[in-house]
Amino acid sequence: MTHPRATLRLQLHHGFTFDDALAQLDYFAALGVSHLYLSPVTTAQPGSMHGYDTVDYGTVSAELGGEGALRRFAAKVHERGMGIIADFVPNHMGVGGAHNAWWLDILEWGRHSAYARHFDVDWHSPDPALRGKVLMPFLGAQYGEELAAGRIELKFDPAAARFYVQYGPHVCPICPTDYATLLQSANRADLNTLAGPFQGLTTQPDDQARAAAGRDALRAFVERVGTDPIDFVLESYSSGDPVPRERLHRLLERQHFRLAWWRTATDEINWRRFFDITALAGVRVERHDVFEAVHKLVFRLYADGVIDGLRIDHIDGLADPREYCERLRQRLVTLRATPPFVVVEKILAQGETLRDDWPVQGTTGYDFMNDVGAFLHDPAGAAPLAQAWAAISGDDRPFAAYALEARREMLAAYLPAELDHVTRALHRIARELPGTRDTTYASVHRVAANLAMYFPIYRIYPVNGLRSALDNRYFDVALEAARRSLPRASLAALDLVDGWLGGRAPEPAANNASSGSGNSGGGGGRTPRASPAGANANASAGNSQANTPLSHALIAQRTALALFSQLTAPLAAKATEDTALYRYGRLLSRNEVGADPDDFARTPHDFHATNRLRQRHPYGLLATATHDHKRGEDVRARLAVLSEIALDWSNTLRAWSTLNQTHRRNDAAAGAAWSPGPAAEAMLYQTLVGCWPPELDAGDEAGVHALAQRVSTWLLKALREAKLRTNWLSPDETYESECQAFLFDILAPQRRDGFLQALAGFVARVAPVGALNTLLQTVLRLTSPGVPDLYQGTELWDFSLVDPDNRRPVDYAARAAALDDQAPAAKLKDWRNAHVKLATVHRLLALRAKMPELLREGEYLPLTVSGAQASHVFAFARHHGNTWAVVIGTRLAAGLLDGDTPLVAPARWEDTTVELPKGCRQATLHDWLSDATHTVPEGGTLALRDILGAMPVAVLSTLTRS
Incomplete structure (x- = not known):
């Protein structure tokens, strides 16, 4: 399998399995992608909706269908001439619960566990209470409170012949060095005999083998007589009465873990987490033995041809990313004859580039998402929008x-x-x-x-x-x-x-x-x-x-x-x-993963420069939506329009705030902070403008309520992430409910002639320009140097918000039904149904399939635009061998559109022209988006009134569709 020409990201979980993906394979193939890019396939915590909480690197998730289903799926994918890229998480594993065998083993045996060096545990904490122990901060309240309430229980697993402590879903094995004491506590001769092999036991490896033999005898005993004798042991450690509760406490104090209130994690955790998420523990993949254990399954799947490449999650969490990438490539090279395809999830700051000494194809595309997003913004809007935000929030500081x-x-x-x-x-x-x-x-x-x-x-x-x-x-x-x-x-x-x-x-x-x-x-x-x-x-x-x-x-x-x-x-x-990003609200379309809101807008020169740099990694992914984005690609494209009408938007914000003042909570209370507060209210209005569906009518009660439910979920997360008046650690539920009540009040059916009408009317004004931005963004993703990545379902509108909203089920039947061979231009008049976006994706994927090298790695040539509307045009050419493609798009069009269609009237272009490279001046060019044919005039310039008469974007090529 060759390297990809276009990928499609799929979010797998128990509700969308390998078999479910297989059922949509006809559509994926017809759309034109070359590779399916799967979220993690290893076994994760039960019920995981994302797969990033791996608990077993050695098995394919049974909830996704297991390895058999993956292999069946892969076989059908490969029959189509397509491939599979698998997301992989070497940095961390899911812990807590009862399903990570490596983690449970270190809880049981401490620093002498066979897996003690698999995790980043500090066994030499300066805190005596944690020395040689693993902090387990999963209790819902103080340890003493939970112990007294009987929620920490000693239990016995007959199948494994193992004593363990359980708290809710969390399991902590008791070290076998305590089994003799446990068994003897019942004062029964039969259990005293079973205690023998555990007498004098240590945690050393030789004694662990002796403990296994003792367990075998214990298991055989339980199989023969049942668990009634063991119940006597458990009763003597029941926390219902003070004496057995104290006995249980002393037992817990001797273990290699320390149960603790979840709030202790931020101050006392003695193992590396993923960010501040205590349910994810850092893995020491830099060690040879751990590296091999972690990658054993994916190496086998790669060697067998089941998967064709890897996406490495959170590369910056590793101790040495460069060394990891080198070792990974060295191992993959030995497994397959074809060069391995590896991309890394890497956030690049402004001016930062991927290190040249990393042997990978590139990044997962956040850098492109940032560049193209900034390019859609009008730099003239930065100052007035900042002034408006400062007036609303009372804070004139920059984002930095x-x-x-x-x-x-x-x-x-x-x-x-x-x-x-x-x-x-x-x-x-x-x-x-x-x-x-x-x-x-x-x-x-x-x-x-x-x-x-x-x-x-x-x-x-x-x-x-x-x-x-x-x-x-x-x-x-x-x-x-x-x-x-x-x-x-x-x-x-x-x-x-x-x-x-x-x-x-x-x-x-x-x-x-x-x-x-x-x-x-x-x-x-x-x-x-x-x-x-x-x-x-x-x-x-x-x-x-x-x-x-x-x-x-x-x-x-x-x-x-x-x-x-x-x-x-x-x-x-x-x-x-x-x-x-949840506190600063000048314009939320620049508040995105991998973006810097102070880097407000990019010029055509800037975007050309980044595209030329991108040629250094022609197999890096080009993304405009991901499973982690804050706002969908079409939300951002529409909100970018506000940068072109900054003063109008500022006035609209003030008018809406006045209109909805009566719905605020505590607004009249002396000295009380009202809810939601000026900054949160302003960001809420931006969100509503950005995600309002084009076809939604303000009088559609069910539709508006469904939108309100989605935005309410976003609002709660946004308020807690901002950590100003509420947060995840200590939520202010009164404030949160007041904010959500404000949202539902302003979107209530009785507001249809007030705020709802004003909101829908404003959206109707900016939505055509937003749709134009979407088409430009889509074309740039599919024609810039690199490999375009589609996030599931974004072939149609992507008005999603932050997860879980951006991981909702995709209606593939609707997408398959809308897919045909018609030119995108034929669908532009009905742009609200997004079929024009789907057709644009379909057509340009077909162009990439016909000549993969042209758009992936072909020469990139910025083109000169002249005339009255030159500032509203972006153009470049791609060249490979004897083949050319010329990309021309409309930008910053809020002042050019006359109607409600995202198309500039031909007459508005006046004398604006694009100068073509000499190599394609004598050619006849086919527009893949309108099916029009253009003969290049003798002077080598194209008039925009001719080229952009049917679509706001054009992709002209010496290649024809036939």
């Missing part, structure tokens, strides 16, 4: 200030444990040398916090413990900002930390007996995980070179760097994507 404030809050309230892990790793380095040992923990903590807070990108990628010049380009931004913000007394510590975080080679420790690893015992200390896999293996094996003082210093520095990078990445995501 919101993001910085959110970073400070995240470090203090959501990621303090992660910051502590970084600080302790750095402080251990300080203690190694006489010259730095008096550097205090507090001073290092202040420095690390400031560096992380001001870090301009997700993370850096040092090699062998040292930052490169490219790393320093970004690190120095944080360094200088920290230097300005820290007190003078901390600047010496800042210089030290700069060096320890890769600014200079490490000095050998004076005494390697107290190495930088901080490891005093067996099991899985954190330190070796940050080094490359070879160093990990040598350090673990006691290699003499690995035990030199310099090696210890190098490992300690690599550890600190990895921990710092594994802090800055989630900090950037949590502060920006999950907080600041």
Whole structure:
């Protein structure tokens, strides 16, 4: 299977399985994609709707149909000449619950578990209550309260002959070293005999085998006589009465886990999480053994030809992304003759590019989504919209200030444990040398916090413990900002930390007996995980070179760097994507994953420049919608229109706020903050304008109510993510219900002649321009250098909001029924049904199939536009061999449209022309979107009144459809 020319992302879950996807294969093939791009297929937590909470890397999810169904599906896909790209999650696993065997084993055996080094657990916590233990912060209330309420119960699994503690869905195995005590507590001769093999048991591997034999005897006993004798044991540890409850408490205190209230996680968690999600634990995939165990299934599926490539989730969560990509490619190359296809989920900051030394095809396309989104915006709207937002919110700061404030809050309230892990790793380095040992923990903590807070990108990628010049380009931004913000007394510590975080080679420790690893015992200390896999293996094996003082210093520095990078990445995501983007509301179409709202608009020159850079990765994905987007691609395209009518929109906001003032809660209360508040109200209006379906009538009570339900779900999530008056940790349910009541009040049927009519009327004005933006965005995604990616269902309108709204079931029957060979231009008059969008996707996928190289990797040539309306045209050519394609599109058209159709009247173009490259001036060009044929005039220019007379976009090619 060759590399993809176009992908289609499918979200698999128990409601949409491999067999369900197979039932739609005819449609997918007819649409024209070459590869289906599947959400994770490994076994996840039961009922998972996304698959990112893997609990078993070794099996295909039974809820999706199992490996047999996957292989049947893949066989049919390959029969069609198509392929499969599988999403894969090497960074974290789902924990808690009762289904992750690796995690349960470390709860049972602690740091001597066979899987102790599979997870990023700090077995040497400075907290004595956590030393050698795993924090399990899954209790709904204080530990003592839950224990007294009887919600923490000792139980027995007859099939596994295993004692365990259960709290709701969470299971924690009891270590077999306590089985003798448990069995003897019933004071029965038969159980006393069964206790024998467990007497004197330790957690060492040899004793684990002895415990297995004891379990076999216990299982045989239970099979023979039943569980009644065991019930006596359980009763003696029942928490219903004080004495057995105290006995249960003492038993729990001896385990390798500590049950805790879920709120303790932010301050005390001693293992790496995915962001701040306690149900997802970081995996040490940088270790050779863990890497092989994690990838065993996907390697087999790849070797067998079941899957044809991989999408790597959250690459920045790994200790060393570059090394991971190198090792992954090396392994894949040995399994198949064809070069492997690998893309990575990577958020790139403004001006940042994917590292050239990563052996991958490119990113999953957030960079393109940001570039094309900014290109749809009018830069003239930035200032008046900012002024309007400042007047509404009372805050005239740029987005960067919101993001910085959110970073400070995240470090203090959501990621303090992660910051502590970084600080302790750095402080251990300080203690190694006489010259730095008096550097205090507090001073290092202040420095690390400031560096992380001001870090301009997700993370850096040092090699062998040292930052490169490219790393320093970004690190120095944080360094200088920290230097300005820290007190003078901390600047010496800042210089030290700069060096320890890769600014200079490490000095050998004076005494390697107290190495930088901080490891005093067996099991899985954190330190070796940050080094490359070879160093990990040598350090673990006691290699003499690995035990030199310099090696210890190098490992300690690599550890600190990895921990710092594994802090800055989630900090950037949590502060920006999950907080600041819900607080700042100048224009929500620029509040998207991978975007910077301060980077408001892009010029044609800017977009040409990024497309030329994109040619360096011609197999990188081009996305405009994903399973993680904040707003659907067509919501953003419509909201971008507001940048063209900024003053009109500002006046509309004020009018609507006045119109709906009577529906606010607490508005008249003295000194009380009213609900939803000015900023939240303004963002709500933007959301309603953006997602209002084109065909929805204000008098359609059922339709408006269905929309209100969807927006209500978004509103609750938006308020909690903003973390201003409510949040996920301590929700203010009164405020939330008042905000939702406000929404339902303003959309109530009795408002049909008031706000509802005003809202629907405004949407009717901007929707045609938004549809034009959609068509331009669609064409750019399908003709720019790279591989276009379609998110499920977005061939028709995508007016979705943030998940779970963007993961709703797709009506494939409606899409299949609308798919035909008619030109998109023939469907433009009925644009509200979105068939013109579907036809545009279909036609351009057909062009890519006919000449894949032309649009994927062909030469990219910006074209010169001249005339009265030149600023409203974007044009470029693609060239490969003797084949040409010329792409011309209408942009910033709010002032050009006369009716309710997304098309500029030919006369409005006046003398505007596009100059063609010399190589295609003598050609006859076929427009794949209108089926018109154009003969290039002698001068080599095309008049826009001729080219854009049937569609607001044109894709002209020397290739014809026949």
